Amino acid sequence: MNDTPLLGPAPAFKARIRLFLLRLKEAIPTPLLVAVAYFVGAEAAFLIGRLSDMSFAPFWPPNVVLFCALLLAPERRWWIYLVAAFPAHVLAELQVGMPTAHLLVAFSTTARWRY
Secondary structure: OOOOOOOOOOHHHHHHHHHHHHHHHHHOOHHHHHHHHHHHHHHHHHHHHHHOOOOOOOOOHHHHHHHHHHHHOOHHHHHHHHHHHHHHHHHHHHHOOOOHHHHHHHHHHHHHOOO
């Protein structure tokens, strides 16, 4: 009779996946991943805003990215995620021509609910 389970990947495959994810986590710090995801979410929001003939994003997926990151991170490290997300926010907002004062206010409302 066959010893491998009928459902799910083989244990050796699971171990290789786990090792790959561990190495990836060591190679790319989590706040950097959050910053990239924040930027991609902002770009997606602006794309949706342009497709719907609006000059603004009708919703803001980067808030979800940052919120989930903060839920998973220890509270003492939250400031690191906020600092990592800020350049992504600035870059995304400047690409659509948002004035500096407005983008600062927009980011502060994103980070405000923490404090």
